[in-house]
Amino acid sequence: MLAASLKITPFAMMSRPVAGVRNETVIITLPGSPKGAKENLESIIKLLPHACIQAAGGDSRTLHSGGIRKLEKEAGVSTSSNQHDHQHSHLHDSGGIASDEVATASIGASGCGHHHHHGGGGHHAPKPRTQQQDFKSNEISGTVTRRHRSSPYPMISVAQAHELISSNLPPPTIVTKTVDTDLVGYILAADVTAQEAVPAFRASIVDGYAVLHTDGVGIYPVVAVSHASPGEIAPLKAGEIARITTGAPLPPGATAVVMVEDTRISKATEDGEEELEIEILASGLEEMENVREVGSDVKLGEVVLRKGAEITAVGGEVGLLASVGIKEVRVYKKPVVGVLSTGDEVVNHDRPGGLSLGEVRDSNRPTLMAAVKARGFEYVDLGIAKDQPGTLKDVIREALSKVDVIITTGGVSMGEKDLLKPTIERTFNGTIHFGRVAMKPGKPTTFATIPIDQGRPIFSLPGNPASATVTFHLFVLPALRQLKGHIGNDIHLPKALVTVDREIPLDPRPEFHRATIKIDKSGELVARSTGGQRSSRIGSLEAANALLCLPALTEVGDKRTHIPRGDKVEALLIGELKVDI
Ligand SMILES: Nc1nc2c(c(=O)[nH]1)N[C@H]1C(S)=C(S)[C@@H](COP(=O)(O)OP(=O)(O)OC[C@H]3O[C@@H](n4cnc5c(N)ncnc54)[C@H](O)[C@@H]3O)O[C@H]1N2
Ligand code: MOO
Numbered sequence: 001m002l003a004a005s006l007k008i009t010p011f012a013m014m015s016r017p018v019a020g021v022r023n024e025t026v027i028i029t030l031p032g033s034p035k036g037a038k039e040n041l042e043s044i045i046k047l048l049p050h051a052c053i054q055a056a057g058g059d060s061r062t063l064h065s066g067g068i069r070k071l072e073k074e075a076g077v078s079t080s081s082n083q084h085d086h087q088h089s090h091l092h093d094s095g096g097i098a099s100d101e102v103a104t105a106s107i108g109a110s111g112c113g114h115h116h117h118h119g120g121g122g123h124h125a126p127k128p129r130t131q132q133q134d135f136k137s138n139e140i141s142g143t144v145t146r147r148h149r150s151s152p153y154p155m156i157s158v159a160q161a162h163e164l165i166s167s168n169l170p171p172p173t174i175v176t177k178t179v180d181t182d183l184v185g186y187i188l189a190a191d192v193t194a195q196e197a198v199p200a201f202r203a204s205i206v207d208g209y210a211v212l213h214t215d216g217v218g219i220y221p222v223v224a225v226s227h228a229s230p231g232e233i234a235p236l237k238a239g240e241i242a243r244i245t246t247g248a249p250l251p252p253g254a255t256a257v258v259m260v261e262d263t264r265i266s267k268a269t270e271d272g273e274e275e276l277e278i279e280i281l282a283s284g285l286e287e288m289e290n291v292r293e294v295g296s297d298v299k300l301g302e303v304v305l306r307k308g309a310e311i312t313a314v315g316g317e318v319g320l321l322a323s324v325g326i327k328e329v330r331v332y333k334k335p336v337v338g339v340l341s342t343g344d345e346v347v348n349h350d351r352p353g354g355l356s357l358g359e360v361r362d363s364n365r366p367t368l369m370a371a372v373k374a375r376g377f378e379y380v381d382l383g384i385a386k387d388q389p390g391t392l393k394d395v396i397r398e399a400l401s402k403v404d405v406i407i408t409t410g411g412v413s414m415g416e417k418d419l420l421k422p423t424i425e426r427t428f429n430g431t432i433h434f435g436r437v438a439m440k441p442g443k444p445t446t447f448a449t450i451p452i453d454q455g456r457p458i459f460s461l462p463g464n465p466a467s468a469t470v471t472f473h474l475f476v477l478p479a480l481r482q483l484k485g486h487i488g489n490d491i492h493l494p495k496a497l498v499t500v501d502r503e504i505p506l507d508p509r510p511e512f513h514r515a516t517i518k519i520d521k522s523g524e525l526v527a528r529s530t531g532g533q534r535s536s537r538i539g540s541l542e543a544a545n546a547l548l549c550l551p552a553l554t555e556v557g558d559k560r561t562h563i564p565r566g567d568k569v570e571a572l573l574i575g576e577l578k579v580d581i
């Protein structure tokens, strides 16, 4: 198991698997994470029938003389059974063990390979799935004296966290949307071709007179008028002109338009209301001068927008689609995001009256719902869940049926009431892809997927308000962007080099320092820290439009403890740039 795990992660060197035999039972210990348990079990499962037979007293001579099938039958094991299901039934047979402790798969020689153990013989039968999910609170939280005194989750880098998120998200799904104001922010899932040419008719670019460009300078009768309105227009012959407005169709036969500024009135009706003859002053007209030819902006059938194009708030894409008669498009679905606060101390921000001792107003949920909405995603308010496994379980189960992505805040660090990780793993059979990131703020940021459809992502962000908000922008937003069809580096927020206007102290962890960036008079981007950066201080995000990516103290190597004033640092842009006033 160690050898197989080491091929997957160097952290395998930290695991302490134990295997043994008691009476006729082979006992193997697996890691607590479902992923690790599965990988470990897969690496040995083919050998288990053999091990079981041996534990049951089979002797090697019989085995090697072809009696293996017979012995398997006697021992109730089969190398050809559905081992996948089999693994699962055992993996879940570990209720009552604190989440990150070692799960034990005990495989009895008398029952190996069967989905239904018959109890007795020292083995406890695997509970059906529904029962297993029904943990009592102390089963999931463990007793406080038995909790971990150091985190079992390896500390990974921000880059590794991004990689793990990106590679464990489900693929985007495709839906049909009508072309309207709600299309902004969607990404096209297929090329779009023009159903109509633009312009659909030969149109004048100016207000003036439609002419035959070969006619030249001289006085001509005005035989017709073409306004920008639908309808039939009589053809124009040599020696005639037609008054025309910008955007109006050219009369058949006309080959150019002369601007009104390049003409003079020669003869009008007696009442002075109408033009009868006009002198054309412009010479050397070119064919199609001041004329937009059919399809000269967009040709019929031309690809107007490619798969992967984003419909932006600038409006150009909506306009382009509208102009060529596209009423519906295939786009990637935008994920619906559920936002949940957790914690016995957390109360609704608008709850009337003052706070009792220990109560805290919920600032995370309003913050995150506002940010999700402003980024163009629909949110579902999942409320506040108490720090009880039962409550968390119910709220998350309900959310799973409603939303594509769940964001929770609080309950992911080392406290005995920090129940999110065990709930995700144990109750929902989720995989925690990471549970600690080397960064400030946001160290206990957790990302998991729950095995529903192609994997339902759940971001469990730290409870501290600045930590929750920073990690939302840094991790959740790129994930939402990937789910709605952005690819590669385009999932991330834009980065720019900015000059710091004051010295900034460095932290032992790589820091995402909240700052306001302005464009100064010379066009430079200048950053000012928002002040105190403690993780509890949501005010550190007030007026912030950037996260300065500061190296950890240890990373700078030399004796620098600060970023000096005037130095340039990388900044992630989380809000709109401001102009210095
Ligand atoms: N022994 C250790 N303790 C802590 C560690 C550690 O490594 N070892 N990490 C610290 C870090 S870093 C962070 S960040 C926090 C994260 O804690 P949790 O995610 O478990 O969050 P809670 O304990 O539930 O709450 C932390 C803090 O935030 C307040 N909070 C929670 N939810 C909200 C909300 N919706 N609105 C406003 N404020 C909220 C809560 O009352 C706490 O004050 O853990 C450190 N501890
Ligand atoms: O990482 Mo925690 O987010 O310092 O506050």
Ligand SMILES: [Mg+2]
Pocket: 410, 411, 412, 413, 414, 415, 418, 463
């Ligand atoms: Mg905590």
